Amino acid sequence: MSASQPRRRRSLAIVVSSVVVAGLGVLGVTQAMAATAGPITGSTGTCVDVAGANPANGTAVQLWDCNGTAAQRWTVDGEAVQALGKCLDVAAASHADGARVQLYDCNGTGAQKWSARSGQLVNTGSGKCLDAAGTRLQIWSCTGAANQKWTLPGGTATPTATVPAPAPAAGKKGVSTWQFDGLSGAVKDVGAKWYYNWGTNNDAMPADAEFVPMIWDENVVTAANLAKVRTEGSTLLGFNEPDLAGQAEMTVEQALDLWPQLQSTGMRLGSPAVAYGGDTPGGWLDRFLTGARQRGLKVDFITLHWYGSDFSDAAVGQFMGYVQAVHNRYNLPIWVTEYGLMNFTGTPKFPNTQQITAFITNSTKQLNAASYVERYAWFSLPAVGDSLPYGLYRNATSPTETGKAYRAAG
Numbered sequence: 001m002s003a004s005q006p007r008r009r010r011s012l013a014i015v016v017s018s019v020v021v022a023g024l025g026v027l028g029v030t031q032a033m034a035a036t037a038g039p040i041t042g043s044t045g046t047c048v049d050v051a052g053a054n055p056a057n058g059t060a061v062q063l064w065d066c067n068g069t070a071a072q073r074w075t076v077d078g079e080a081v082q083a084l085g086k087c088l089d090v091a092a093a094s095h096a097d098g099a100r101v102q103l104y105d106c107n108g109t110g111a112q113k114w115s116a117r118s119g120q121l122v123n124t125g126s127g128k129c130l131d132a133a134g135t136r137l138q139i140w141s142c143t144g145a146a147n148q149k150w151t152l153p154g155g156t157a158t159p160t161a162t163v164p165a166p167a168p169a170a171g172k173k174g175v176s177t178w179q180f181d182g183l184s185g186a187v188k189d190v191g192a193k194w195y196y197n198w199g200t201n202n203d204a205m206p207a208d209a210e211f212v213p214m215i216w217d218e219n220v221v222t223a224a225n226l227a228k229v230r231t232e233g234s235t236l237l238g239f240n241e242p243d244l245a246g247q248a249e250m251t252v253e254q255a256l257d258l259w260p261q262l263q264s265t266g267m268r269l270g271s272p273a274v275a276y277g278g279d280t281p282g283g284w285l286d287r288f289l290t291g292a293r294q295r296g297l298k299v300d301f302i303t304l305h306w307y308g309s310d311f312s313d314a315a316v317g318q319f320m321g322y323v324q325a326v327h328n329r330y331n332l333p334i335w336v337t338e339y340g341l342m343n344f345t346g347t348p349k350f351p352n353t354q355q356i357t358a359f360i361t362n363s364t365k366q367l368n369a370a371s372y373v374e375r376y377a378w379f380s381l382p383a384v385g386d387s388l389p390y391g392l393y394r395n396a397t398s399p400t401e402t403g404k405a406y407r408a409a410g
Helices: 183-190 223-230 252-263 284-295 315-330 353-369 401-408
Strands: 029-031 036-038 047-050 061-064 074-076 081-083 086-090 101-104 114-117 120-123 128-133 136-140 159-162 173-176 194-196 235-237 268-270 302-308 334-341 373-378
Touching: 061 101, 061 136, 101 136, 173 334, 183 401, 194 373, 252 284, 284 315, 302 315, 315 334, 315 353, 334 353, 353 373, 353 401
Parallel strands: 173 194, 173 373, 235 268, 302 334, 334 373
Antiparallel strands: 029 114, 029 159, 036 074, 047 061, 074 081, 081 086, 086 101, 114 120, 120 128, 128 136
């Protein structure tokens, strides 16, 4: 749904699947590697290479046609990656996306420590992955994309431990909101740690919580908006329900073509938020993430929406089954940025007070307990006009019964 005047959905009630689908392995597992010398090859079949076979400090490390020379013989021992008697090093010990890697005298610093995780090489000093930008190698936030996948000397080892996804600093509970009288007070009273308004800024909607901007659709992808979101924080939400008519309504190809502009902000990126079918093989989200991997694009977490038309006690299981199935398929952290109980095609359209408060109480307990869920936001904060049946606050200090239940959560 959108900001200021939330658009009504034309979709049928969402059918939730609890089937656990085999993961695509976007984030992986820690791998113990033996210190075997040999080539490191990328997804294109080319080899990690010391430019010009030059052992001098600062020599560029690149991708090059495999040739079996000493410039392409690397030792990976679970700590350092070495060739020509020197170490793979992040220039200036930078933690920034795009920092170049080079050959340098081994010194044991974090800039030279690397661990192998499901075919990725992670620089433990920065937490970033070895990444191919054309032929030159750099570090970049780990995405699981093809340009961050490497075949290491001696092949891959047996997985030993799951790599936990980093959680954001603020708490999980948030709200989606449009402008209404008392917004700032309501955000504080409900205990939301973050909020968003489907827009690029909160200039007219300040509140004492972290604001997370969004690029709503293709029309919002402008230089001015991309510059603005960078001033709002460190995290950016992608397109809003691109799979649904009346919302962003974008093709997968449109979204993929525009994604590099969102990525250029350097912010942590949430996937486009599909209206339904996030766990469906060949669905909109599935095709987008497959295309992102193929193009070497960055997606840091999955953004989901969910609305249930079953108002019984089974609703929580349906909701959490869907959230877990999406996580299991892509192995990425989850943000649920809209969720609630609504029947878009039948009656009653909304649950009664007991049903909605029970759902909030039980769903928030499970969301808070799920380690793979980073954040969640009820739809929505305002309980004014036609949002009264599901909204949380009439004004700054007057929660509905729904609002009282959500205030008690988290």
